[in-house]
Structures are given as structure tokens and as C-alpha cells.
Amino acid sequence: xxxxxxxxxxxxxxxxxxxxxxxxxxxxxxxxxxxxxxxxxxxxxxxxxxxxxxxxxxxxxxxxxxxxxxxxxxxxxxxxxxxxxxxxxxxxxxx
Amino acid sequence: xxxxxxxxxxxxxxxxxxxxxxxxxxxxxxxxxxxxxxxxxxxxxxxxxxxxxxxxxxxxxxxxxxxxxxxxxxxxxxxxxxxxxxxxxxxxxxxxxxxxxxxxxxxxxxxxxxxxxxxxxxxxxxxxxxxxxxxxxxxxxxxxxxxxxxxxxxxxxxxxxxxxxxxxxxxxxxxxxxxxxxxxxxxxxxxxxxxxxxxxxxxxxxxxxxxxxxxxxxxxxxxxxxxxxxxxxxxxxxxxxxxxxxxxxxxxxxxxxxxxxxxxxxxxxxxxxxxxxxxxxxxxxxxxxxxxxxxxxxxxxxxxxxxxxxxxxxxxxxxxxxxxxxxxxxxxxxxxxxxxxxxxxxxxxxxxxxxxxxxxxxxxxxxxxxxxxxxxxxxxxxxxxxxxxxxxxxxxxxxxxxxxxxxxxxxxxxxxxxxxxxxxxxxxxxxxxxxxxxxxxxxxxxxxxxxxxxxxxxxxxxxxxxxxxxxxxxxxxxxxxxxxxxxxxxxxxxxxxxxxxxxxxxxxxxxxxxxxxxxxxxxxxxxxxxxxxxxxxxxxxxxxxxxxxxxxxxxxxxxxxxxxxxxx
Numbered sequence: 001x002x003x004x005x006x007x008x009x010x011x012x013x014x015x016x017x018x019x020x021x022x023x024x025x026x027x028x029x030x031x032x033x034x035x036x037x038x039x040x041x042x043x044x045x046x047x048x049x050x051x052x053x054x055x056x057x058x059x060x061x062x063x064x065x066x067x068x069x070x071x072x073x074x075x076x077x078x079x080x081x082x083x084x085x086x087x088x089x090x091x092x093x094x095x
Numbered sequence: 096x097x098x099x100x101x102x103x104x105x106x107x108x109x110x111x112x113x114x115x116x117x118x119x120x121x122x123x124x125x126x127x128x129x130x131x132x133x134x135x136x137x138x139x140x141x142x143x144x145x146x147x148x149x150x151x152x153x154x155x156x157x158x159x160x161x162x163x164x165x166x167x168x169x170x171x172x173x174x175x176x177x178x179x180x181x182x183x184x185x186x187x188x189x190x191x192x193x194x195x196x197x198x199x200x201x202x203x204x205x206x207x208x209x210x211x212x213x214x215x216x217x218x219x220x221x222x223x224x225x226x227x228x229x230x231x232x233x234x235x236x237x238x239x240x241x242x243x244x245x246x247x248x249x250x251x252x253x254x255x256x257x258x259x260x261x262x263x264x265x266x267x268x269x270x271x272x273x274x275x276x277x278x279x280x281x282x283x284x285x286x287x288x289x290x291x292x293x294x295x296x297x298x299x300x301x302x303x304x305x306x307x308x309x310x311x312x313x314x315x316x317x318x319x320x321x322x323x324x325x326x327x328x329x330x331x332x333x334x335x336x337x338x339x340x341x342x343x344x345x346x347x348x349x350x351x352x353x354x355x356x357x358x359x360x361x362x363x364x365x366x367x368x369x370x371x372x373x374x375x376x377x378x379x380x381x382x383x384x385x386x387x388x389x390x391x392x393x394x395x396x397x398x399x400x401x402x403x404x405x406x407x408x409x410x411x412x413x414x415x416x417x418x419x420x421x422x423x424x425x426x427x428x429x430x431x432x433x434x435x436x437x438x439x440x441x442x443x444x445x446x447x448x449x450x451x452x453x454x455x456x457x458x459x460x461x462x463x464x465x466x467x468x469x470x471x472x473x474x475x476x477x478x479x480x481x482x483x484x485x486x487x488x489x490x491x492x493x494x495x496x497x498x499x500x501x502x503x504x505x506x507x508x509x510x511x512x513x514x515x516x517x518x519x520x521x522x523x524x525x526x527x528x529x530x531x532x533x534x535x536x537x538x539x540x541x542x543x544x545x546x547x548x549x550x551x552x553x554x555x556x557x558x559x560x561x562x563x564x565x566x567x568x569x570x571x572x573x574x575x576x577x578x579x580x581x582x583x584x585x586x587x588x589x590x591x592x593x594x595x596x597x598x599x600x601x602x603x604x605x606x607x608x609x610x611x612x613x614x615x616x617x618x619x620x621x622x623x624x625x626x627x628x629x630x631x632x633x634x635x636x637x638x639x640x641x642x643x644x645x646x647x648x649x650x651x652x653x654x655x656x657x658x659x660x661x662x663x
Contacts, residue, residue, distance in 0.1 A: 014237040015225050022229050063408035069234045069254060 003032050003050045004058050011042050011070040020071050024049055027064055028056045113241030114139035114272040117205070118147045120248040126176055128152060128167060128531055130160035134180025136220060137207025139272035152531065152560065155552040157184050159524035161191020162550070164202045166488060166528030168195075169511050170536070172321070174255050175528065178205040182220030185266075186227065190518055192262045193231040197515025198342060199319055201260035203251045210270040211239065225266050233261030238271050242278035259406040260319060289422035291430050299377070299401045299418045300434035306375035308397075308445045309335045312358075315342030315514065316380015316404060318507035322425035326379060327351075329432045333440055335377070336449040338366040340387050342514040343380075345504030353446065355453060359387040360650045361496040364456040367648075367656035369449055370395050378402045380424055383413040384515070393655035403427050458501060467641045468617055470494065470569050471501040474541065477567065477624045478502035481537040485509055488529050488538055488564075490522030490546035493575040496646045498541045508533075520549030526564040527556055537565070537628065544570040544597050554607035557633040565627045566609075566635040568600055571642040579645045583660070584652070604635040611635040 010016045017036070024031060024047065033048035049058065065073055111119070117140055121129070130152045133141040144151055154160045157179040164175030175195075179188050185206040195202045209218045225237050234254045238247045244267070251263040303309055317326050323346050330337050336353040339346060347354045356363030358370055367389075370376070376398045381387070388394040391413060399417045402410055403424050410419040420427050463469035474497050478485050483505040489495045489512040504510050511529055513521040526540035547568055557564055574592040581589050604611035614623040614636055627636045647662035 014239075015229060015235060018226060019229050026230055057411075060408060060412050063410075067233075067259075067406070067408060 001051045001054070001056075003048050005033075006045075006047045006049060006058075006062070006065070007074045008045045008047065008065070009039065009042050009072045009074055010045055013070050016070045017043070017045070019068055020045065020047075020065065023064060023068065024061065027061055028052045029058075029061060110275040110277045111241075112139060112143065112272065113238070113244045113267065113274050113276070114143040116241065116244040116276070117248060117267065117272075118143045118149065120245040121176065122148050124174075124249065124252055126174075129176045129178060130154055130163040130167070130528065131178035131205075132157050132160060132180070132184060134182075134184045134207070134220070136181035136209055136269050137178060137184070137205075137267070137272070138180075139269065140178065140205070140207065140267070152527070152556065154524065154527075155555050156550065157187035158190050158520065159527075159550050159553045159556070161188045161202065161204060162194065162518075162521050162524035163528035163531075164204075165191060165195045165198075165200050166511050166525035167532045168200050168202055168528075170486065170508050170529040171532035173201075173532075174252050175200070175202040176205070177202065179207075180220065181206060181208045181224070182222045184220075185222055185224040189228065189231070190516070190520075192228055192264065194513055194516045194518050194521065195262040196231045196233065198315060198513070199260050200262070201255040202262045203248075203255050204262060204264045206264065206266050207272065208237075208266050208268045211268045212270065214268065225264065228264050231262070232264050233259075235264040235266070237266045237268075239268070241271050241274035241276040244271065259316070291422065291426055292420055293430065295418055295420045296427065296430045296434055299420060299431060302375055302399060302401055302418060303333070303335075303377065303431075303435060304438065304440065306399075306440075307442065308373045309333075309375040309377060309440070309442065310355075310369055310373035310398070311335050311337035311347075312370075312376050312378040312381055313337055313339045313343040313346050314379060314381025315340060316406075317343060317346050317424060320380060320405060320424040322379070322423075322428055323507050325425045325428040325432070329428050332432060333435060334442065334446055335440070336369060336446060338362075338369060340381055340384065340514070341499055341512060342510075343507070344499055344510040346507040348505050349503045353449065355449060357499055358656065359384075359389065361500065361646050361648065362387075362650075362656070363453075363500070364648055364659060365449065365453045367650070367659060368452060370398075371655070371657045373398045376400050378404075379428065380404055382409050388413070389650045389656040389658075390654055403431075465641055466617060468614060468620060468638055470638070470640045470644065471497050473567075473569075473620055473624070473638065474498050475501040475503070476620065477539060477628070478504070480624050481539065481628060484535065484537045486511065486529055486533070486536045486538045488522055488526035488540045489513070490540070490542040491517045491519045492543040492546055493571070493579065493644070493646050494541050494543045494569045496576075497569075500646075519546035522546060523550050523553045523564075523566065524556075526566070527553060527562050530562050530564050531560075534563075538563075539627075540564055540566045542566060542568050543575060544568065544572060544594055544600070545574045547600075548597070551603065554604060554609050554633075554635075558608040561632055563630070563632050563634075565630065566604075566633070567627065568635060568637050569640050570597065570600065570637060571640050571644065572597055573642050575642070575644075576646070578642070579649075582645070583649070600635065600637040604637075609633045609635055611637060614638045 160177040164177040168175035648659040
């Protein structure tokens with residue numbers, strides 16, 4: 001399995017970091033690396049993740065992270081937007 | 096607090112404690128009923144409850160508070176509320192919180208905790224409940240300042256109910272409960288409107304028009320998304336046959352034309368065979384749960400998939416999706432119906448095939464084996480006798496599957512069951528929550544002897560509040576579903592399933608002050624049903640059933656849904 005890096009902002013509320021790391025591991029990913037830096041009002045996290053098996057999809061993981069409150073992916077997703085509030089996603093058309 | 100939220104200062108008021116702010120905020124949000132159990136670390140909240148407008152239901156175990164709040168939410172469509180003290184009170188909520196998470200039910204759980212100054216010191220009844228529950232909540236908030244209490248509560252309610260609903264935990268340290276503040280901040284999150292993706296809808300409509308064997312796959316997200324009427328209209332207008340997950344039963348009425356029944360492990364032959372033959376699945380608010388799909392790689396092998404869901408992370412999670420429509424389901428279905436109106440689908444041969452199979456494979460009751468009470472026939476009869484106001488609050492086990500297979504459900508709120516978690520002990524407290532949310536409903540707890548004993552203490556709650564729940568206790572003196580699997584898949588090696596030393600359940604109920612009687616023979620069933628339903632208050636019918644009776648059909652583990660086993 002290849003490693004991919006997620007870039008995220010997390011707030012300082014109790015449990016935010018634990019919530020993020022727990023979700024990644026529960027959903028079937030190894031965390032191979034992590035950096036955490038202070039960004040004033042919040043924190044920036046880079047997580048290197050690798051699926052435990054071929055069935056683990058980082059696209060699905062990203063969407064599961066999007067559902068967390070206080071955690072925001074910064075790779076292409078508008079800040080502060082959550083699943084329940086999000087604008088419609090682009091539909092996926094399988095081959 | 097979320098980035099998009101805004102704290103709205105309200106007029107200055109006299110100083111209040113965090114506990115009083117909690118109670119006044121719950122009142123302001125329209126909460127009427129709270130299920131809970133007091134203890135040391137939440138005593139300031141209970142002090143503030145006295146004299147409030149809130150009706151507190153004192154359960155006899157915190158797990159029952161969470162289950163009752165869950166069922167209250169399922170039946171009413173409102174957010175259910177439960178509360179407990181720190182430590183063991185909080186940990187006793189956990190199974191109920193997980194149940195709400197698995198079935199996407201909006202509940203807010205309020206826990207007391209030790210004062211912040213002693214957090215992390217292993218203080219008496221200190222548990223990091225926020226940390227313990229992280230995997231099983233939609234969100235959780237540890238409140239550190241009394242002034243933040245109103246905002247935290249309002250945020251919790253908003254998160255619990257919005258988008259894909261779920262449980263939210265609010266942890267209140269004792270110093271926050273007793274701390275005084277004159278600040279009182281409201282909280283406002285603007286309601287986001289999800290635009291309908293008309294391009295995706297048009298592609299979905301195109302696929303439906305092109306399909307020869309389309310099938311509507313109804314999940315629990317339809318009722319949660321209040322899209323029942325839209326879905327029923329869509330099914331009526333198009334004539335497309337439909338199937339349902341366990342949690343969605345009642346969304347399409349059991350006796351509606353084209354309805355094939357529940358799919359999956361204990362689904363109907365008609366539903367499972369229709370899935371395997373379909374060339375298009377139109378999925379509304381379902382997550383391809385393994386109990387529904389059987390062997391995933393062989394599930395619906397000929398079907399393309401159109402998937403409507405509010406939760407984008409469910410799209411493509413387990414099954415490839417060809418057209419995805421994320422967002423609120425009700426407007427999505429309305430838009431789809433509009434695209435398809437005026438153009439009848441050319442699916443008559445498929446409709447006839449499905450209807451014929453439904454009739455040919457329907458359950459039969461008249462030739463039930465033996466002379467004892469046949470539970471499937473009893474469940475069918477009581478649901479028909481209770482009529483459209485019937486609500487089944489099911490426990491977990493064989494009886495749960497029989498209820499799903501054989502009861503008549505006219506409304507989506509008529510079937511309350513622990514679907515995702517499968518939590519034994521759910522039935523009785525769920526019945527209490529459902530009845531308190533809708534006193535006019537005929538709420539029947541369908542329980543087995545194993546699960547009933549897990550929350551039997553709630554008979555005291557029935558008695559205390561006169562909650563007129565009818566308990567149908569199907570007693571096979573064993574853990575029936577486990578016994579069935581041991582019979583079929585473990586060479587009949589029966590291990591720890593014997594419950595023949597159960598207490599006398601009639602005497603137990605009477606000891607709690609609840610009317611009770613026994614049904615032992617088939618000829619007693621009709622009179623027993625009439626007596627149970629006619630009882631003014633809570634009543635328990637103890638029904639002796641054959642311990643060898645199994646649930647059929649059954650898709651064995653690791654098999655596809657076409658490989659159903661049938662009983663004798």
C-alpha cells in the first residue's frame with residue numbers, strides 16, 4: 001500500500017486531535033508519520049496514512065474526516081464546511 | 096464550537112449557575128422529556144431541574160435512559176435527551192450512545208463530571224467520558240466555562256439533528272455546573288440549503304428509463320430525512336418494485352403494491368431474488384450493511400447503482416456507484432419524480448415477475464408445525480389487530496427477525512429496532528420512550544426472554560409513570576438465535592444458550608405492579624392479544640413458544656442472498 005499525506009487544520013477543542021487520529025486508525029489506516037504545528041487559533045496537522053489492505057480508500061477516508069467537527073481538510077475543500085452543510089458533491093460516475 | 100457558528104449575546108441577566116443555564120436552554124429549545132438517573136457529579140443539574148418545565152423520567156439504569164431517548168427521537172422526530180452522572184453513570188450510557196450512532200438517531204447525552212481542578216487525578220467516579228465515547232458519537236463537547244453552557248447545548252442540538260443525525264455528548268464538570276455567570280450567549284448556525292444536483296438527477300432518470308429490471312432499495316435514511324411521502328409517491332408513479340432494509344420497514348407500507356419485503360440475511364425470498372436479478376438499484380438512504388448484502392462481491396451482480404444519500408462518505412464506500420446524489424433526500428426524490436413524470440416506464444414484465452414471486456413465496460401460517468404458539472402468526476395477528484397505530488419496539492434476537500418478517504407496518508415510525516448495533520435489552524426502554532413521545536400509539540414491546548432480562552428493571556419505570564406499554568414476551572427459554580446458529584453451523588454443539596431457569600415472568604411483572612398473564616397454547620392466542628391490547632395500563636403477556644423454532648429463510652454467513660436456506 002502506498003502512503004498518502006493529508007493536510008488538515010484542527011481547532012483546540014478537547015479531543016480534536018484524538019478524534020482525528022482515532023478515526024483514521026478505526027477506518028483501517030496506519031499512520032506512518034505526523035507533524036503538528038501551532039497556527040495561532042488552531043493547529044495544522046500533516047498525517048501520512050497507508051491503508052491496511054487494498055480495500056481501504058483514502059477518498060472515503062477523506063469524506064469521513066470531513067464529517068468531524070473542528071477538523072478541516074485543506075486540500076481542496078472549503079474551510080469550515082461539513083457534510084451536513086456542504087454543497088452537493090460532484091456526482092461520481094463509475095466506469 | 097464550529098467555525099461557521101456565531102455566539103449571539105443576549106440581554107444581561109441576573110447571575111445563574113451553569114446548571115440553571117443548562118435547564119433554561121433545554122426549555123428554550125422545546126425539550127419536554129429527559130430520561131436520566133442522578134448521582135454525585137450531576138447533582139447541581141438535578142437541583143436545577145426541580146421546578147423546571149422539563150419532565151424527568153427516572154429510569155432504573157442509565158442504559159435504559161439512552162435507549163428510551165433514542166426511541167423517543169425515532170418516534171417523535173425530535174432530539175432525545177438523556178443524562179447521567181460521571182464515572183459509572185456515564186459509562187452505563189455507552190451502549191445506548193453506540194446504538195444511536197449506528198442507526199443515525201439524534202440524541203443529546205448530558206453527563207456530569209468531576210471538577211476541572213481534579214480531572215486527571217483519578218478522582219472518585221472520574222472517567223474521561225469524552226475520550227471513551229469518541230468513536231461512537233457524532234460530536235462531543237467538554238464545557239469549561241459556565242458562560243459557554245447555552246452555546247454548547249444549542250450547538251449539540253444542531254449537530255445531533257442536522258445532516259446525517261447522530262448522538263452528541265455534553266460533559267459538564269461540576270465546577271461548571273455550580274459556577275455563576277451573568278453572561279448568556281445564544282448560538283446560531285445558519286441553515287445551509289443544499290442545492291439539488293440536477294445534472295446527476297437527469298443522469299439517474301436516464302438510467303431508470305433505460306433499465307428493464309429497476310429496483311428501489313429503501314434505507315433508514317428515508318424516514319430520518321422525512322422523505323417518506325416523496326418516496327411513496329415515486330414508487331406509486333413509476334411502479335418500480337421496492338425492497339427495504341430492517342431499519343426502513345414501514346417506509347413503504349407492508350401491503351403496498353410492488354413491495355417485496357426486507358432484503359438480507361433474514362429477508363424474504365422475493366426481495367433477495369429481486370436484488371440478484373435487478374439491472375438497476377435505486378438506493379435511497381442505505382449503506383449496504385453486510386446483514387443486507389450478504390456476500391458483497393456477489394450482491395446484485397447485474398445491477399448498476401444510483402445512490403441518494405445525505406452522507407457523502409457512504410457513496411462508493413462498499414459498492415461502486417454509477418450516479419451519486421448527495422444531499423437532502425426529499426427534494427432529491429421530488430426532482431427525480433419530476434424528471435420521470437409523463438413517461439411510463441416499460442417494465443411491465445418485470446413488475447409481473449416480481450408480483451408473481453411475492454404471491455408464490457409469501458409466508459404461510461396455516462400449516463405451522465406442532466400445537467404450540469407459532470410466534471410468526473402471533474406477531475402478524477397482533478400487528479393487524481392493533482391497526483395503523485401499531486408500533487413495535489423490538490428487542491434483539493429471533494423475535495426481532497420474526498417481527499420484521501411478519502408484522503404489518505403502515506408507517507415508518509411503526510418499527511423501532513436496534514438495527515446496526517443489535518443491542519439486546521433495547522426493547523423495553525425503547526417502548527417507554529416511544530409511548531411517552533406518542534401516548535396515542537399502541538406500543539407493543541416485542542421481546543425475547545434473553546434480552547428482556549437485560550433491562551427487566553424498567554418494569555418499575557412502566558409502573559411508576561403508568562406508561563401503557565404492552566409487552567409481548569416470547570419465551571423459548573434459550574438464546575434462540577445463537578442456538579439456531581449452533582444448530583446449523585456448529586454441528587449442534589449447544590454452548591451456553593440454555594435459559595430454562597428463567598424466573599416466572601408473570602410473577603416478576605406482578606411483583607413490579609404490572610398486570611401480566613400467560614399464553615401457552617395456540618387456541619389462547621386471539622383472546623390473549625385482545626386482553627393485552629385492551630389493558631388500560633402497562634401489561635405483559637408471557638408467551639411460551641417452541642425452543643426449536645428457527646427463523647427462516649436464512650442466508651448463511653459468507654453466502655450470497657440467492658443462497659437462502661429454508662426450514663422444514
